[in-house]
Amino acid sequence: MxxxxxxxxxxxxxxxxxxxxxxxxxxxxxxxxxxxxxxxxxxxxxxxxxxxxxxxxxxxxxxxxxxxxxxxxxxxxxxxxxxxxxxxxxxxxxxxxxxxxxxxxxxxxxxxxxxxxxxxxxxxLAGGAVDGVTRQAITKVELTWLRHLAAGMTVAELARLAGYSERAMFRLLQGVYRQLGARSRIEAIIRAQEQGWLRTS
CATH class of the missing domain: 3.40.50.2300 (Response regulator)
Known part of the structure; x- marks a missing residue:
């Protein structure tokens, strides 16, 4: 090899x-x-x-x-x-x-x-699961991304804010969605909201 x-x-x-x-x-x-x-x-x-x-x-x-x-x-x-x-x-x-x-x-x-x-x-990665969702595998940075998306920010805007290309940001977000067991941005935001992860206070 x-x-x-x-x-x-x-x-x-x-x-x-x-x-x-x-x-x-x-x-x-x-x-x-x-x-x-x-x-x-x-x-x-x-x-x-x-x-x-x-x-x-x-x-x-x-x-x-x-x-x-x-x-x-x-x-x-x-x-x-x-x-x-x-x-x-x-x-x-x-x-x-x-x-x-x-x-x-x-x-x-x-x-x-x-x-x-x-x-x-x-x-x-192996942290405690809640309803099939692994809370510990969602990092603080990724939670921030979800909060921005939930507030209406576009992927392009989030990419500029996070310092990634739009393509790289899209791929990273797809990984977050998969980790949440979601197939789309909306579904991921709903799952995160249901778990109470999008509260900032």
Whole structure:
């Protein structure tokens, strides 16, 4: 299996390539990640989520190469970011500052079809369900998005406010809707309202 490493820092990329190459993997740093993924739809991409463009790329990978193994590398130790990465299409999530051994273990497990998550991310995803809806998996940021939508804000306006492209915002919201068991924005807002999550006081 071939691996692609996508990270903005050359030194970090070189370190990851060295570690994984030493473990026997064929590792590349493709100049065009989407083209690489489309040519190798069942291989593995290790992508650091450091910018809006990285989140867009993660979503695009899931759309165009759904069989691709994807490991999201977080630049901050945030369970909410980890949950968001899983919703956007990551199979596994790890922190950028993990050890070489942890990196290798995560890559091997992901290749074998397993999911590796930080404990806090797994706990948030598996939080207590109420009427089939997982409250802990809806982050504070996502609740804010739902409140804005409930107040009449458009997706385009929300995207500008949140700092995403409209396309990325749409994908992220689709993940929130799925987490709520909703098929549309209206249904998601109704479910959130029924749970009392849209109250600001």
């Amino acid at each position: 071939h691996l692609a490493v996508i990270d903005p820092l050359p030194m970090y990329r070189q370190g990851v390539v060295a570690v994984l190459s030493a473990a026997g993997h064929q590792v590349e740093v493709p100049p065009d990640p989407m083209k690489w993924a489309q040519s190798r739809p069942a291989d593995l991409v290790l992508i650091t989520l450091a910018s809006i463009e990285d989140w867009d790329l993660l979503s695009q990978l899931r759309e165009t190469a759904p069989e691709q193994h994807v490991i999201a590398v977080m630049t901050e130790a945030s369970a909410e970011v980890g949950v968001r990465a899983v919703r956007a299409g990551a199979q596994s999530v790890l922190h950028r500052e993990v050890t070489a051994d942890a990196l290798q273990r995560t890559v091997e497990a992901t290749i074998d079809g397993q999911t590796v998550l930080p404990v806090a991310v797994a706990a948030m």
